[in-house]
Amino acid sequence: MPVLEWRKSSFSNEQDNCVELAASAPARLLIRESDAPDTVLTTNPARLKALLQRLKA
DSSP, X not given: OOOOOOEEOTTOOTTSOOEEEEEEETTEEEEEETXXXXXXXXXXXXXXXXXXXXXXX
16 A cells, blocks of 8 residues: 655644645545544545635635
């Protein structure tokens, strides 16, 4: 199993819980909360973009 490179927001610091993203395959993204790293959601770029647009609206 390849090692995933989890990335978190530049707005986060070491003391905050935050959402982290990792690319696991072409067109597949993984999302997790830093304080619960064993719970991982799977999505794709189009769905994540739609979610972010909805949250910003």
